[in-house]
Amino acid sequence: MTTHDQPVPLTIALPKGRLLPKILEFFESRGIALTFEDRRLVAYDENGRFKAFLVKNNDLPTYVNHGIAGLGVCGSDVLYESGFRFFKLLTFPFGRTRICLAGRKGLGAETYPRHLAVATKLTRFTQDHFHSRGVPVQVIKLEGSVELAPVLGLAPFIVDLVETGETLRANSLEVIEKLGDVTVHLVANPSYYKLNYQSINRIAELLKESGE
Amino acid sequence: MTAKRRTLLQIPQGTEGFYLEEAFRHRRIVALLDGLYESWGYLPVHTPIFDFFDNYKPLLGDRALESVYRLIDRDGDLLMLRSDITLFLARQMGLALRAEHLPVRVYYSDIILRHQDREDISRNEFFQSGVELIGRQGEAADLEILLLLERTLALVDLRAVIHLGSHALFAACSAGLSEADRQALGAAIGGRDAERVAGLLQSRDGVSADYLTRLFLFIGDGAELRTLYLEGKRSGFLPEAALRELQHLHSLLEELSALATRPAFRVDLSEIGGQPYYTGIVFQAYLENQDSAIASGGRYDRLLEFFGFPAPSVGFSLLLRKVEPAIRDQGRFDRPTIERVEEESFAKAFLRAEELRKKGKIAVL
Numbered sequence: 001m002t003t004h005d006q007p008v009p010l011t012i013a014l015p016k017g018r019l020l021p022k023i024l025e026f027f028e029s030r031g032i033a034l035t036f037e038d039r040r041l042v043a044y045d046e047n048g049r050f051k052a053f054l055v056k057n058n059d060l061p062t063y064v065n066h067g068i069a070g071l072g073v074c075g076s077d078v079l080y081e082s083g084f085r086f087f088k089l090l091t092f093p094f095g096r097t098r099i100c101l102a103g104r105k106g107l108g109a110e111t112y113p114r115h116l117a118v119a120t121k122l123t124r125f126t127q128d129h130f131h132s133r134g135v136p137v138q139v140i141k142l143e144g145s146v147e148l149a150p151v152l153g154l155a156p157f158i159v160d161l162v163e164t165g166e167t168l169r170a171n172s173l174e175v176i177e178k179l180g181d182v183t184v185h186l187v188a189n190p191s192y193y194k195l196n197y198q199s200i201n202r203i204a205e206l207l208k209e210s211g212e
Numbered sequence: 213m214t215a216k217r218r219t220l221l222q223i224p225q226g227t228e229g230f231y232l233e234e235a236f237r238h239r240r241i242v243a244l245l246d247g248l249y250e251s252w253g254y255l256p257v258h259t260p261i262f263d264f265f266d267n268y269k270p271l272l273g274d275r276a277l278e279s280v281y282r283l284i285d286r287d288g289d290l291l292m293l294r295s296d297i298t299l300f301l302a303r304q305m306g307l308a309l310r311a312e313h314l315p316v317r318v319y320y321s322d323i324i325l326r327h328q329d330r331e332d333i334s335r336n337e338f339f340q341s342g343v344e345l346i347g348r349q350g351e352a353a354d355l356e357i358l359l360l361l362e363r364t365l366a367l368v369d370l371r372a373v374i375h376l377g378s379h380a381l382f383a384a385c386s387a388g389l390s391e392a393d394r395q396a397l398g399a400a401i402g403g404r405d406a407e408r409v410a411g412l413l414q415s416r417d418g419v420s421a422d423y424l425t426r427l428f429l430f431i432g433d434g435a436e437l438r439t440l441y442l443e444g445k446r447s448g449f450l451p452e453a454a455l456r457e458l459q460h461l462h463s464l465l466e467e468l469s470a471l472a473t474r475p476a477f478r479v480d481l482s483e484i485g486g487q488p489y490y491t492g493i494v495f496q497a498y499l500e501n502q503d504s505a506i507a508s509g510g511r512y513d514r515l516l517e518f519f520g521f522p523a524p525s526v527g528f529s530l531l532l533r534k535v536e537p538a539i540r541d542q543g544r545f546d547r548p549t550i551e552r553v554e555e556e557s558f559a560k561a562f563l564r565a566e567e568l569r570k571k572g573k574i575a576v577l
Contacts, residue, residue: 066503067501067503087405089404190504191502195498195500
């Protein structure tokens with residue numbers, strides 16, 4: 001097949017932000033060195049296997065969905081919110097975290113009202129999660145600093161990613177209930193995968209190997 | 213901005229207008245494809261733009277249900293706009309055909325209307341061109357459709373790869389699962405989620421789960437498929453119906469390798485069919501720089517029966533507007549040079565233009 005014999009680098013979108021150093025370190029430990037020079041958003045690995053783009057975390061699924069990047073590294077929370085369906089090729093051992101329902105200290109799960117008001121960035125997840133449990137939920141979308149919502153009286157509850165719980169504690173909030181886990185994945189646009197499955201499988205196998 | 217101005221500038225999701233040279237080119241391409249279908253003995257069909265929703269509801273998968281446009285007529289009946297010509301065609305054919313007409317070969321080139329999300333503007337699923345062979349079962353009919361798709365793509369120089377799978381294989385291997393598990397397994401296979409596929413199969417039998425996971429995630433050539441088939445046969449992991457289907461796919465691939473103009477086919481057992489009405493082979497065509505499959509099809513032997521006329525069918529549809537920008541040698545479909553005729557009187561110019569038109573030229577007064 002001509003489609004996968006061409007020495008064209010695979011395209012991959014990587015998220016800017018806290019995950020990026022972990023991704024680059026993990027890739028490097030498997031022999032894939034990607035170096036983004038200052039303010040440059042595109043980089044090639046030295047063996048010409050990858051052309052990598054740096055994109056905003058929440059925009060990453062859009063780039064992969066349109067096939068601008070054939071592959072992407074992305075958290076399951078962002079993937080879920082996008083609604084796009086990709087092939088999940090690999091789960092990385094880093095970046096794991098929890099999605100939790102939180103509220104002011106002392107508000108337990110038993111204090112759920114019949115109609116839940118929740119502030120969150122994770123609107124699709126929150127709605128689907130509570131609806132699957134038969135709980136009506138009013139979702140207020142926020143873009144950041146979600147923990148301020150109960151403090152300022154916007155909503156009594158929040159749904160957010162919780163790693164250590166430090167930010168919650170600093171705002172007199174606590175986890176009421178863990179709703180789900182977040183993992184970080186290598187994903188592929190289905191059409192791109194089908195055309196390049198041999199090269200992609202080789203890379204996925206390489207990434208699955210134990211690092212040095 | 214005024215409300216009127218805003219409405220004027222808005223583009224509704226799921227439809228498009230195109231004009232002048234682009235529309236000219238589109239019609240040229242459609243005419244070329246129609247000519248090909250007719251040279252294979254297919255006759256044109258036109259389906260209604262909308263029909264009663266309840267006729268199709270049981271046949272729509274979750275994704276299709278999300279994307280169909282519904283409306284209510286003056287009598288209060290729920291209608292749906294044509295989102296997939298195969299379904300509308302099945303109902304029309306089910307009403308129009310009789311056993312003595314079979315086999316029937318039909319083709320269509322028409323607009324479809326589906327909702328698409330704002331983020332999905334590159335999908336361009338606005339126009340289907342395709343064929344159906346009604347009343348024929350077996351390898352020859354499957355080959356006819358696969359080769360006609362290959363010739364269709366070759367005619368417009370689209371170097372796509374066709375991934376051939378089987379819904380029948382999936383049905384044979386998932387028999388005995390609950391409907392919920394079967395749906396979950398189908399979604400996991402379609403999404404090539406190896407962990408999930410293995411997890412769902414593990415509950416049946418740990419030993420065969422590994423084999424079945426490899427089977428359903430298999431993409432490869434005839435020789436590799438043969439190895440997988442022999443392993444399934446030796447181990448007894450596969451029911452007889454599944455073995456037969458693997459043999460069928462292998463046999464198809466051998467014929468296609470000999471008859472296709474270029475190596476355009478692969479077996480891909482994660483292709484199990486995106487629509488609930490498939491019963492046999494299923495396939496999708498993929499093209500570089502396209503975000504999703506450009507053509508799809510398969511065998512649906514019970515679809516017409518659903519509309520009252522039992523007849524096996526196999527067909528494909530190509531999302532033509534999606535691939536038009538990728539069609540090479542674009543000059544082939546461009547408008548020829550126009551001759552502007554200027555004479556001292558309109559009558560003279562008209563007669564001169566008529567002469568030019570008789571010679572096949574485009575003459576403008």
